Amino acid sequence: MNEETNITCILCPIGCEIRINKKELFIIDGAKCEKGIEYSKNEVFNPKRILTTSILVKNGILPLLSVKTSKPIPKEKIFKILKIIKRTSVNAPVEMGEIIIQNVLGTGSDIIATKTIKKFETS
Amino acid sequence: MILIKVTSDVTVIGGGPAGLAAGISAKESGAEKVIIIDRNNWIGGILPQCIHDGFGIEATGLSQTGPEYINEYIKKARNLGITLLIETMVLNFNNKLEIISASKKGLLKIKSKSIILAMGCREKTRGNLIIPGDRPSGIYTAGLAQALINLYNIMPGKNIVILGSGDVGLIMARRLKIEGANILGVIEILPYPNGLPRNVVQCLKDYNIPLFLNHTITSIEGKDRLKKITIAKVDKNKKPILGTEKTIKCDTLLLSVGLIPENEISSDAGIIIDSSTGGPIVNQDYRTTIPGIYACGNCLQVYDTVDLLSIHAKIAGRQSAINTLKENNNNINYADKKIIVKPGNGIKHIIPQQINITGMINFSIRVDEPKNSTKISFKLNKNEIFIKNLKYLNPASIINVKVKIPKFSKNNILEVSLNE
Ligand SMILES: Cc1cc2nc3c(=O)[nH]c(=O)nc-3n(C[C@H](O)[C@H](O)[C@H](O)COP(=O)(O)OP(=O)(O)OC[C@H]3O[C@@H](n4cnc5c(N)ncnc54)[C@H](O)[C@@H]3O)c2cc1C
Ligand code: SF4
Numbered sequence: 001m002n003e004e005t006n007i008t009c010i011l012c013p014i015g016c017e018i019r020i021n022k023k024e025l026f027i028i029d030g031a032k033c034e035k036g037i038e039y040s041k042n043e044v045f046n047p048k049r050i051l052t053t054s055i056l057v058k059n060g061i062l063p064l065l066s067v068k069t070s071k072p073i074p075k076e077k078i079f080k081i082l083k084i085i086k087r088t089s090v091n092a093p094v095e096m097g098e099i100i101i102q103n104v105l106g107t108g109s110d111i112i113a114t115k116t117i118k119k120f121e122t123s
Numbered sequence: 124m125i126l127i128k129v130t131s132d133v134t135v136i137g138g139g140p141a142g143l144a145a146g147i148s149a150k151e152s153g154a155e156k157v158i159i160i161d162r163n164n165w166i167g168g169i170l171p172q173c174i175h176d177g178f179g180i181e182a183t184g185l186s187q188t189g190p191e192y193i194n195e196y197i198k199k200a201r202n203l204g205i206t207l208l209i210e211t212m213v214l215n216f217n218n219k220l221e222i223i224s225a226s227k228k229g230l231l232k233i234k235s236k237s238i239i240l241a242m243g244c245r246e247k248t249r250g251n252l253i254i255p256g257d258r259p260s261g262i263y264t265a266g267l268a269q270a271l272i273n274l275y276n277i278m279p280g281k282n283i284v285i286l287g288s289g290d291v292g293l294i295m296a297r298r299l300k301i302e303g304a305n306i307l308g309v310i311e312i313l314p315y316p317n318g319l320p321r322n323v324v325q326c327l328k329d330y331n332i333p334l335f336l337n338h339t340i341t342s343i344e345g346k347d348r349l350k351k352i353t354i355a356k357v358d359k360n361k362k363p364i365l366g367t368e369k370t371i372k373c374d375t376l377l378l379s380v381g382l383i384p385e386n387e388i389s390s391d392a393g394i395i396i397d398s399s400t401g402g403p404i405v406n407q408d409y410r411t412t413i414p415g416i417y418a419c420g421n422c423l424q425v426y427d428t429v430d431l432l433s434i435h436a437k438i439a440g441r442q443s444a445i446n447t448l449k450e451n452n453n454n455i456n457y458a459d460k461k462i463i464v465k466p467g468n469g470i471k472h473i474i475p476q477q478i479n480i481t482g483m484i485n486f487s488i489r490v491d492e493p494k495n496s497t498k499i500s501f502k503l504n505k506n507e508i509f510i511k512n513l514k515y516l517n518p519a520s521i522i523n524v525k526v527k528i529p530k531f532s533k534n535n536i537l538e539v540s541l542n543e
Contacts, residue, residue, distance in 0.1 A: 008320055008323065008324045008328070009320070010319075010320050010321040010324050010325065013319055013320065013427075013517050013519060013520035014320070014514075014515040014517065015319075015320025015323070015517075032515065049325060049329070050176045050186065052174050052175045052176055052188055053174075053301055053302075054174060054273065054276075056276075062274060062275075063275065063276040064273065064274070064275075064276050066174035066188060066190055066273065068176060068188055075329065078301075078329075082301060096190070096191065096194060114174060114188040114190050114191050115171070115174075115190045116194075
């Protein structure tokens with residue numbers, strides 16, 4: 001019962017709707033190429049995403065620092081990680097690529113800066 | 124007012140990803156003095172506000188965020204000694220390749236051997252649509268909302284509806300959801316989403332945001348601030364179906380209903396604009412109808428991804444450099460030898476619109492509607508010179524086709540069409 005699910009393959013602009021058996025991970029139909037089969041199995045079994053958002057910066061020339069996870073993180077952890085990010089703030093200056101939070105929520109992925117933000121100098 | 128006079132080999136108008144890619148390529152192809160001009164107080168165009176990842180996948184296999192992607196281009200431009208002028212707005216230019224721009228220091232007049240247009244695009248607003256009802260506050264374009272939240276930390280609202288399922292709208296749905304807003308739905312008049320599948324999945328499905336296909340907004344209500352909107356299903360002719368109306372209480376409406384290439388200064392200079400792309404008519408070198416002036420990026424055609432945009436911009440840059448190296452630049456006149464390219468059945472637009480040489484030509488084509496399988500045919504003066512099977516076409520992505528153009532004499536027409 002209801003062991004079937006639909007996955008949209010995102011690997012190319014065609015966007016195949018692939019029907020897959022959730023329990024036994026076999027493809028029912030819809031994949032137009034091999035890549036989609038691998039992708040849809042991963043999507044059911046262990047969906048992961050790169051998370052991008054921003055963090056408050058103090059004394060910067062901009063109020064926000066854009067950040068991302070250094071590796072894809074499990075989809076179901078997105079909102080928990082966002083909560084941690086929301087509680088965090090950093091001081092300018094910040095360099096692009098700097099680690100802001102290490103091994104966030106034990107995922108093995110760091111939160112890193114995707115922008116350089118200079119210090120706001122009052123002259 | 125002071126008038127500063129300068130000369131240059133290649134001058135690029137617009138410092139976004141297209142302008143940077145073109146400028147770098149011009150310099151690397153031998154243009155000595157390259158200037159890139161932008162009216163913003165930063166270089167990079169729209170990319171610093173696009174903090175999501177998804178840039179550069181096709182070109183490098185790596186998915187970078189907008190600011191990371193553009194940073195490498197800016198570094199490279201600086202290292203090559205390209206002059207980057209910010210807070211400088213180009214007011215006009217002419218067919219003698221003289222550019223007038225305004226900056227804090229005064230008016231700047233640049234006499235250039237080649238010009239590259241890279242002004243990007245702007246968003247359609249409510250003025251471009253016809254939605255009946257009140258005119259309350261709380262209605263923004265998706266790109267403006269993106270700048271507010273990602274650059275200035277200002278939330279546009281709490282209960283939000285998005286009109287249009289283009290990529291900017293989809294990305295904003297996720298962005299605002301992550302920041303704690305309620306996204307009540309994305310309304311799309313077409314029977315299919317307008318953005319890339321990647322964005323439909325990762326921005327809407329991941330966050331359970333409803334997508335209303337075949338729907339439109341029939342009214343907007345609210346005195347000062349937006350209070351509610353009414354949506355309805357549409358029939359085949361995109362007319363609202365009576366009795367299918369539904370009201371949605373919301374305080375904010377984001378419009379993601381299309382982009383228009385920015386070309387006021389181009390048409391003022393006398394460059395001919397293609398009504399289907401919204402950008403200048405160009406030949407295989409991305410040269411516009413004025414010799415010495417080239418076009419690239421979103422002001423040439425609205426691209427889906429930055430990857431293809433950069434590849435084309437680099438060609439425009441290289442050609443602009445070759446033009447400066449010619450003895451008698453600006454005088455190459457192709458007028459007596461040309462093919463006019465015409466979009467036929469099923470084709471929304473095609474670039475280049477003119478061809479002046481024989482040999483392999485790269486065409487970028489956008490189709491009218493999604494198709495599972497079809498043939499594309501190129502007919503030169505009614506004789507088929509190329510035919511190819513194409514599968515799974517989608518108007519959301521530009522297709523590339525390489526075609527060998529045979530020898531030709533004076534006036535010719537190349538018609539490109541789909542036949543089932
Ligand atoms: C609001 C918006 C959001 C977008 N978001 C995404 C996204 O999330 N993901 C994605 O893949 N693509 C996105 N795009 C598409 C994206 O714009 C393109 O991939 C790419 O940035 C276009 O590059 P460009 O260099 O052609 O234009 P732009 O990046 O727009 O750069 C054009 C530059 O020209 C300057 N300019 C224009 N006129 C003049 C003048 N007269 N004088 C001086 N300077 C001038 C502008 O200030 C601007 O800096 C978005 C587009 C828009 C409009
Ligand atoms: S299954 Fe293959 S063809 Fe279909 S969307 Fe995925 S990559 Fe593209």
